[in-house]
Structure formats: C-alpha cells, structure tokens
Amino acid sequence: MRAALLGLALLAAAAPAAADVLVLKDGTIVQDRPLERTEGGVHVVYPSGKVLVPDELVHVLVVGGVESFQPATDEEREKLARGLVPFEGQWMPAKKRDQLLARRATEREAEILDNLAHREWKDRRQAESKNFRYEYTVPQHVFANYSERLEAYYQIFARDWRIRPPRNGKLSVCFYASPKEFHRTSGAGYGTLAYFRFVEPYELNLYHDKLDATLTEQVLYHEANHYLQKLIDEGFKYPHFPGESLAEYYGASAWDPDKKKLTVGLLQEGRLAEIQDDIARGERLGLEALLTGEGRYEDYTWGWALVHYLMNASKHREAFQRFYVGLALGKDVRRVPSSFGLTTVEPAELAASFKRELGLKTPAQVQALEKDWHDWLDQTLATGLTTRGKELGALKALSTGRKLRAKRLFQEALDGGSTSAFLHHKYASLLESEEKPRALELWRRAVELAPLTGTYWHALGRALESTDKAEGERLKQLAREVDPELDADALVWDF
Secondary structure, three states: OHHHHHHHHHHHHHOOOOOOEEEEOOOOEEOOOOEEEEOOEEEEEEOOEEEEEEHHHEEEEEEOOEEOOOOOOHHHHHHHHOOEEEEOOEEEEHHHHHHHHHHHHHHHHHHHHHHHHOOOHHHOEEEEOOOEEEEEOOOHHHHHHHHHHHHHHHHHHHHHHOOOOOOOOOEEEEEEOOHHHHHHHHOOOOOOOEEEEOOOOOEEEEEOOOOOHHHHHHHHHHHHHHHHHHOOOOOEOOOHHHHHHHHHHHHOOEEEOOOOEEEOOOOOHHHHHHHHHHHHOOOOOOHHHHHHOOOOOHHHHHHHHHHHHHHOOOOOHHHHHHHHHHHHHOOOOOOEEOHHHOEEOOHHHHHHHHHHHHOOOOHHHHHHHHHHHHHHHHHHHHOOOOHHHHHHHHHHHHHOOOHHHHHHHHHHHHHOOOOOHHHHHHHHHHHOOOOHHHHHHHHHHHHHHOOOOHHHHHHHHHHHOOOOHHHHHHHHHHHHHHOOOOOHHHHHHHO
C-alpha cells in the first residue's frame, strides 16, 4: 500500500502540464488516472474499471491538455485566448493552475502516508488543549476540526451551568480512525460510536465515521455532555431522565467554521421523526410518565423534546436549570446510594423536585404544562419534517434496532428525493438479507451519487460475490483503487 502511494505521489509531482486533471467541487483531486469525456460526465479509468463522475460533481476538468470550460462571453473568450483559465473564483495562467494542482496532489499523497503511519493505536498521536488531553489516530485535519469544536462546547456549557473544574485534571479524549480500531482497542461493543467512562479515570472514546461526519459530531457532543454534567458534582450520577435528555439537547449543535462559533440546542429532526411516528400510532407520552419512568428509550425522544421546550421557554428555563442542578447539589433533595460509590435520586424524588422547582403544586398545573409542551411539539411537527430529518430518523431507528421503523423512514426519505449516498448504503445493508435485489439497486445508486467513495464500491462487490464472484472481486479491487485509504477489513462493522 505505501509503495503504491509513493508511486502515485511521484506520478503527481512529475505530471506534465498536459496531464489529465479532475477536481471535484468537494476538493477531491484526481491527477494520476486517465480521464475520458462522456455524455453527462467524465470517466476516471482505473486498472479494474471505469468510474463515471457526473458533471454536477465536477469543478475543473482538463483532458489531454484541453480545458473543459466553455466561454459564454467575449471577455471569457479573450481570457482563454491569452492562456488564462478559471480556477477557484479567479483567472490564472494554465501553467500556474497545473503547478498548483500538482503541488496539492503531492501534499495529499504525503498526508495519506503520514496518516497511515499513525493509524494503529500503538502509533497514535497525542496533544493537549486548554480543557482536554487527546490521543488520536484520525488525520490531523479531522482532529483539528473536532478539537476546536469541543473547546467551544466546553466554554458554552461552563457559562450556562457554572460547572466546576475537574478535580483530577483534564478529560482524556481518544479519537479512533476506524470502527475496527475503536472496538478492538476501547472494548466498546458493536453498534457503539462513542462512550464516556463516567468513573475515574474519566475517558471519552469515539471513532470518526468519514461517511457520516455529522453523526460523529452529534454523538461527540452528546457523550461530552455527560462529562460536563459530571462536573456539576462528580459524586452524583444523573438519572436516565433528564441526563440523556439534556445530552440530546446539547447534541443538536452546529459549528460555523468561518465565524468559529458553535450554536447549541437546535432541533433534533431525527428525534422529531421518531416522536411523529409514536403519535401516528397513538402513543403520546405524558409528563408524569416521563418524570417517573426508569431508563426508557423515550428519554432520548420525548425527554429531549421536553428539555428543548423548557430551555427555549423564557418562563421555564431558569426553573428547569435550578431543578437540574438541584438534583446534584440541592439541600432539599433526598439522594440514595448508586453504583461506584456515587449517589443518585429515585424517580419519585425526581418528580417531586421537578414539580417544586417548576411551581407545579396541583395536578391541574402539571396537566397545563404538559399541554403547553405537547402544543409546542404539535406546532413544530406541523411545519413538516425535511428529507434530512427523515434520513436522521431512519439512521437513529436502525442504530437502536428498530428495523421496521427504519425501513419506513428510509423509504420516506427516498420518496422525498434524498440524494444521500450514505443513506442508500445503510438502507441497502438493512435490506440485504431479505431483499437482496433491492439492496443491490441501492448500492448501485450509492456509487452513482458518490463515485469516488471506495466504501460503497466495496459493499456492492461484497454483496455480489455470492452470485458473481469474479465481478464481486473486481469491484472490491476497484474500491481500493478509488480510495487508497480504504480500510477494507474495518468494513465488516457496517453490516
């Protein structure tokens, strides 16, 4: 593998100005493979086959030294005649553009080699920031993205909840480059993307899912929130509700890389999709049932919705925060022993504390708050879920073993026009054992949508092996050619 990558780097560095060049809109550069123009796009020619990249994904295309850009004005024609070409929002000499692309390709291959050198946990990198200590095997740019988000996240939670500094130093955060390495090294079970070790020494473990980085980011926020909640009082263990519910609230956060700003407490459309499904089946969780339940799944869905409502209602936010902090620190709250020498509260005490802080002195007042909460939820759902919301709902349902619900939401997302290659891939993995022709159709669509993502080619090839071994092997080899960083061994965790 490394020898092959070195060869690619040398080819890229030595490529003449007339070499074929393809730059996708997402920044991907293909400079070491022959290119062939075709109707609707361009074929990238690999030893194991041709891959069609549609026109809508192409940013720059040069085949045989001829720029694909077609001038539309006299000014553009004049610039082309002078040897200038459009590239990244400006006109420049073609030679300068080619040199820039060659340098980027060389840097990219060097980056790949460096990443591979640190991919195993024994070769992990280490770093430290103001509030965290890191160990990681993810690429440097991936680590940088996550670490700056995590620092901003800490500052926001510290401001909102006045948490105490940890008594035994910074939290250790372990980022793994693949699910294979994550499960093997951290000991986490299959189906887990991240977890927080809530007893000392505290530790946050997660892997980077490069096919769905948004999900990785949300799970990071969720699990990190358990650590931040812990800093309210390290001797207290928050019950499932409201602990998981608040983690879901802060899990719905978004980072603006230009402004370096994190926005927290956004709508969890995936959770809304699950709540919508409950309501359609006549299952509407009441406030009393939520407060007195123990460790139920609905704490992630209905519990999140209640916390979101209270945190965004000016008349309730401060009271809810007093309730939450008071569970751990309030003098009038009765706590009981829990595991690992910690304390917690039982459901009856939790419900009593909630009602006291929210000013709910009578059953009628409890019902009134429940009605306000449900009315807000109905109004929110009335606006309609986006296709992305249905995608998220389907993925959430799949990750929690709710396969029938996942199938329905997957199909609704597709009917709504989803163009997510990852969604097609996960839906195919769900259907493969029972509806293999449909699964193959979905994987073929995934490689159309993301033709230079090796994982989807590998999944298609693996699925074909039982009926066409030669074709299956060819597509798996093509997957490795398309993506030199592909960790084929780790893909078993996807199915």
